Amino acid sequence: MPGGEVGRREVGGREAGAGLGPRGRGLFGRLLQGLRSSAPPRREGVTIAVASGKGGTGKSFLATSLAVLIHRTGKRTAVIDCDFGLACDHLLLGVKPTITLQQLVQGQATLDQALCVSPCGPRLLPGASGVRRMANMSDKELLVFARELGEMAGREDALVLDLGAGIAPATILSMLCADWIVLVTQPEIAALVDAYAVVKCVAQIDPKARFLVVVNRVPEPGRGRLAFDKLTEVARQHVGVQLEYLGEIVEDGSVTQHRLGQLPLVATEPDAPLSIGLQQMQERLAEYCGGFEQRVVEAEDGIESRFKRHRLFL
Ligand SMILES: Nc1ncnc2c1ncn2[C@@H]1O[C@H](COP(=O)(O)OP(=O)(O)OP(=O)(O)O)[C@@H](O)[C@H]1O
Numbered sequence: 415m416p417g418g419e420v421g422r423r424e425v426g427g428r429e430a431g432a433g434l435g436p437r438g439r440g441l442f443g444r445l446l447q448g449l450r451s452s453a454p455p456r457r458e459g460v461t462i463a464v465a466s467g468k469g470g471t472g473k474s475f476l477a478t479s480l481a482v483l484i485h486r487t488g489k490r491t492a493v494i495d496c497d498f499g500l501a502c503d504h505l506l507l508g509v510k511p512t513i514t515l516q517q518l519v520q521g522q523a524t525l526d527q528a529l530c531v532s533p534c535g536p537r538l539l540p541g542a543s544g545v546r547r548m549a550n551m552s553d554k555e556l557l558v559f560a561r562e563l564g565e566m567a568g569r570e571d572a573l574v575l576d577l578g579a580g581i582a583p584a585t586i587l588s589m590l591c592a593d594w595i596v597l598v599t600q601p602e603i604a605a606l607v608d609a610y611a612v613v614k615c616v617a618q619i620d621p622k623a624r625f626l627v628v629v630n631r632v633p634e635p636g637r638g639r640l641a642f643d644k645l646t647e648v649a650r651q652h653v654g655v656q657l658e659y660l661g662e663i664v665e666d667g668s669v670t671q672h673r674l675g676q677l678p679l680v681a682t683e684p685d686a687p688l689s690i691g692l693q694q695m696q697e698r699l700a701e702y703c704g705g706f707e708q709r710v711v712e713a714e715d716g717i718e719s720r721f722k723r724h725r726l727f728l
């Protein structure tokens with residue numbers, strides 16, 4: 415049931431380092447102590463990572479649609495295109511960026527120079543497209559990315575991270591630092607197997623990671639729940655993770671026919687059944703997240719610190 419409050423996961427509890435033995439945990443504890451800062455508590459919005467195992471399940475479509483719908487409720491909302499090197503959210507949000515995450519992490523641009531305001535309202539930190547080296551960011555670049563994540567979380571009520579498919583280190587890292595992981599799958603067995611692989615990889619590092627599953631492109635209503643039941647049973651049995659069901663989205667020709675560069679369907683056709691379904695999904699997501707509000711977090715529990723900490727274990 416929706417309604418879980420957005421509390422940060424424990425610091426140094428069962429998150430990074432949870433799978434270590436006693437010596438490792440001792441070392442980890444000392445390391446963590448070294449990382450604890452005397453910085454004051456800060457305010458941060460809710461971070462949602464939209465992820466999948468298999469590619470092309472509809473993450474970017476869902477991430478941009480949800481961001482538009484969250485923004486429409488009056489919340490400060492931003493999308494970060496974390497499909498490193500293969501970004502496309504600017505096309506889905508009708509933005510033509512000149513500066514991307516690439517220039518930002520390479521120190522050639524500031525966050526304010528890279529951020530765009532999309533015509534539908536949410537801000538977008540665009541990613542680079544067709545840039546191989548962004549798919550394999552250096553540690554220095556990851557640290558800059560972590561800092562900018564922290565900066566953005568401090569500005570927004572909701573931060574939507576649109577991830578690349580699969581289990582690349584920077585993708586797993588982005589899931590680990592988010593408050594919630596929206597895992598987008600399709601009802602076919604191949605997509606469910608890959609979705610399970612993501613749950614397994616993340617849960618090995620953070621058994622408390624919180625997954626909300628969306629089954630996209632279902633051929634008929636009800637198929638999403640059946641697919642979810644299979645996935646959650648396997649995840650419960652094999653990795654002891656309880657998944658939550660955020661809902662299904664039916665296969666809809668209007669999504670595929672929508673031209674790149676046009677504004678999202680939820681903006682151009684808000685009364686279409688698909689848009690109404692997405693609106694209801696946004697409302698359930700808000701319930702799970704306890705609303706999209708900034709809350710006070712200790713500096714070491716902030717997204718930047720979580721990102722940096724988890725980075726040590728990948
Ligand atoms: N419910 C739907 N009905 C029909 N087509 C859909 C639906 N959802 C997504 N699509 C289509 O599926 C394709 C892939 O969607 P999208 O780019 O959002 O996936 P993705 O998971 O972000 O892909 P990648 O893994 O490459 O980042 C697009 O052509 C999109 O229009």
Ligand SMILES: [Mg+2]
Binds near residue numbers: 474577578
């Ligand atoms: Mg995508």
